[in-house]
Structure formats: C-alpha cells, structure tokens
Amino acid sequence: MASKIAQLFYLARWFFGARFLGKKKPLQSVVFVSDRCNLACKHCSVYNLKNPISKSLAQLEEELRYCYGLGSRFIDFEGGEPFLWKDGDNDINDLIRLAKRIGFYSCTITTNAQKAFHSDEAGAIWVSLDGVGEFHDRVRGDGAFARLEKNVATCGHKALTANMAINTLNWEAVGRTIEYVEASPYFKSISFSFHTPFPGTEHLTVDQKTREEIIDLIISYKKRGYHIMNTKVGLRKMNRLDFEPECWVTNFIFTDGTRLPQCAGKQYGVCDKCGFGMAGEMNALFHFHPETIFAGLSLRV
Ligand SMILES: C[S@@+](CC[C@H](N)C(=O)[O-])C[C@H]1O[C@@H](n2cnc3c(N)ncnc32)[C@H](O)[C@@H]1O
Numbered sequence: 001m002a003s004k005i006a007q008l009f010y011l012a013r014w015f016f017g018a019r020f021l022g023k024k025k026p027l028q029s030v031v032f033v034s035d036r037c038n039l040a041c042k043h044c045s046v047y048n049l050k051n052p053i054s055k056s057l058a059q060l061e062e063e064l065r066y067c068y069g070l071g072s073r074f075i076d077f078e079g080g081e082p083f084l085w086k087d088g089d090n091d092i093n094d095l096i097r098l099a100k101r102i103g104f105y106s107c108t109i110t111t112n113a114q115k116a117f118h119s120d121e122a123g124a125i126w127v128s129l130d131g132v133g134e135f136h137d138r139v140r141g142d143g144a145f146a147r148l149e150k151n152v153a154t155c156g157h158k159a160l161t162a163n164m165a166i167n168t169l170n171w172e173a174v175g176r177t178i179e180y181v182e183a184s185p186y187f188k189s190i191s192f193s194f195h196t197p198f199p200g201t202e203h204l205t206v207d208q209k210t211r212e213e214i215i216d217l218i219i220s221y222k223k224r225g226y227h228i229m230n231t232k233v234g235l236r237k238m239n240r241l242d243f244e245p246e247c248w249v250t251n252f253i254f255t256d257g258t259r260l261p262q263c264a265g266k267q268y269g270v271c272d273k274c275g276f277g278m279a280g281e282m283n284a285l286f287h288f289h290p291e292t293i294f295a296g297l298s299l300r301v
Helices: 004-020 057-070 092-102 134-140 144-154 171-183 208-223 232-240 277-286 290-300
Strands: 028-032 074-078 106-111 124-128 160-166 187-194 250-253
Touching: 028 057, 057 092, 057 250, 074 092, 092 106, 134 144, 134 171, 160 171, 171 187, 171 208, 187 208, 187 277, 208 232, 232 277, 232 290, 277 290
Parallel strands: 028 074, 028 250, 074 106, 106 124, 124 160, 160 187
Antiparallel strands: none
C-alpha cells in the first residue's frame, strides 16, 4: 500500500488536475455488495427482502479493479447490510483486505449495527443512527435502537461516525441525537444528510423552512464545539442547493452491476431536492474551503 506521503502526493495531484485542468476522475467509489438486509427502513429504496442479490468475491474484485483504474483511491462498501455479505468463507473484512492489496488507501463501511460487527480493516465505520430511541425505531422498526446500542458498545472500532438521514419522522430529534453522540464513549462524531426523495419515499422529505431551521441548529452546535462531521460551509450549501454539483468525485456501482459516474439521484431526477451532505462537501472542496479539505483529510488519510 502507498505510504502516507505518496497518498498525499496523489491527492494533491488529483486536486490540481481536477480543479485547474478539468480532469474529472473519481476519487472515491461507493460499491454496493448486496441488497440483502436485516431491516426494511421506511426511507430506503435499496433493500430487497424477497429476492436479494449478493455479489461474488470475483465480481467485486473486478469492480474494485475497475474503480481503481478510473483513479479512485477510497471505497465505501454499501448495501443492503454490508456486514451480512459473505462469499464462501470470505466476509466484508476479506473484501477490504483485497481492496487494500489492489491499492486503495482506505475503505469505510456503512452499517445499521443490527448484528454484532467487528472490523479492524475499515478505516472508519458509518453507523446509521436516525435519532435516539423511538425516533430511530420509527424509521427502522421496533427494537432497532436497542440492538444498535448493544452492538456499537461491543464492536471495538475507534472511528465510528453516526450518520443521520433527516426526514419527516425524525427531524425533531436532531439536537438530541447530536448530544447523544457527543456523550457516547463509542462514537467519534456525527454526520447529517437530509432525505433524498427517491421514488416511493417522497413523502418523507422535510419542507424547506424546516430544512433551513435544522441547518441553523446543526451549525449552532458545531460552533459550540460538538463533533459534527459536516463542515459549516458544506451545510450552508445544502440550504438552497444553488451550487454547481461536483458529484462525479464519487462513482457508484450498484447491486445489479450498474455503473454510474455519480449517485443515482441524477437518473431519478431528484438532484434539485438532494439531501446528501456529501454534495455540499464536494462542492466546498472544489472551491478550496480549508475547513472541508482538513475534514476530508482527517477522515481519509
Ligand atoms: C442504504 S443504507 C445501507 C447500509 C446499511 N444497511 C444501513 O442501514 O446503514 C446507507 C445509508 O443511506 C441512508 N439512506 C437511505 N435512503 C436514503 C435517502 N432516501 N436519503 C438519504 N439517505 C438515505 C441510510 O440512512 C443509511 O445511512
């Protein structure tokens, strides 16, 4: 694997090429390993309970090599539930080891924490936390919050970040969730997205006034030193979405093998209602906001 210096050199070269020479090569990739899940969250349009697809290790290796060839150096494994993924004796940790052998600098996993999970291999683990107690369960089903608390306490990973998707079922819990994460000995920080209205989930989108009030609330916590991953500039950009998206920074490979140079929001025509916090961060990165550059480096390198 490349040394930290070589990694920083690659990142600097990538940034220069993208910002000043117009080279649009992805730097990170979201790879869906399966659509098999142990929850059926109200806001999600990915899980497939009836006929789940699980990719083979060989398919995933080919996809990882493709992403690396595009220029990507960071992977987020998504699903379905990535910790359910297996091919023979191989699990998600074997997949991360493979990605590192290919040359990726680090990998993250997004999990619902419904079963015990362990990974010394993942650089960071995103735990989806959609509120505290009943708010989380409203989105994810009865008992989901209790299971998450138990598994987060025993996973032993040092870089757990909570990820909250804010929607009409849980927006009132944002402040309480920030305080819960701050007080937790297990989470390092929290990151926010708003609900993105993929088909069938439109009714969960919060209205514009509520969105603006929540962004102000998150920024007020951030100014008081709470550990919130989104940057202030990125959050402000998510207020009105009046910026040029730079979503090609992340390419996607979905469970059915579809490869897209950006998130599926574009093909569903929902970019004007995008909630993904990363959209604001990627734009801020491109406009050289130091806050975003340091946040990205501390997460990834
Ligand atoms: C699709 S889930 C899969 C990974 C894992 N099973 C989990 O629940 O975290 C990945 C992340 O996307 C978020 N998500 C799902 N649908 C969303 C939507 N329409 N808008 C914003 N975030 C969404 C979830 O809350 C979760 O944090």
